[in-house]
Amino acid sequence: MQEGEEQEEELEEEQEQFAEAVADSDTQRSTGRGLLSTRSGTIVSAAATLTCPHGGRASATSGRPAAVRVDGLPVHTASDVFAVTGCPHLVDGVPHPCTTVRWTPQPGGVLVDGAAALLHTSAAQCFSAALVPQGPPVVATALRGVVCG
Known part of the structure; x- marks a missing residue:
């Protein structure tokens, strides 16, 4: 088997393990594209729209490859670094x-490569460049989804 095929097979296995872990943690159903709903919150993937409380766009800037994907998009974890652009706060x-x-x-909670998967209910805080707390981010779900379980 070629190296690319082995990596793809390993990724598929990790995704299956992740799906089983989510199912074991009381998965109810998907509530939006790239989001799986559990009793404690909705797993946040790159499909979710993240903004600061003032409307600036937050996005993951991590360069690591995604170990687990939902609807083909990476699941965000606590180890991801998020940058905010376009915040108009004065x-x-x-x-x-x-x-x-x-x-x-x-x-x-559910771990992805040893880091906690982010839920829409996870505690979070937006900060200025001077590390002044600015308020919690807003997590908006997409419209489509699939039923799990």
């Missing part, structure tokens, strides 16, 4: 935009 007329998002998922 304090006394001076720009103080959100620049990063930091997530603090609860322990005991």
Whole structure:
């Protein structure tokens, strides 16, 4: 078997293990494209739209390959680095935009390569460049989904 085929087979196996782990953690159904719903929250993939509380767009900037995908898109984990662009936040007329998002998922959840998978209910905070807390991010789901279980 060629190396590319072996990697693809390993990825498929990891995805199956992830799906089983999610099923074991009381998966109910998908509520949106790239999002699997569990009793404790919805797993966030790259299909979700993440914004700061002021409307700036948050996106993962990690360069690592995705170990697990939902609807073909990577599942976000606590080890991903999120940058915010386009935040219009002002304090006394001076720009103080959100620049990063930091997530603090609860322990005991689903792990992807040893890092906690992010849920829409995971604790998170947007920060300015000076590391001033600016409020929690907004996670918006996509419209389509599939039923699991």
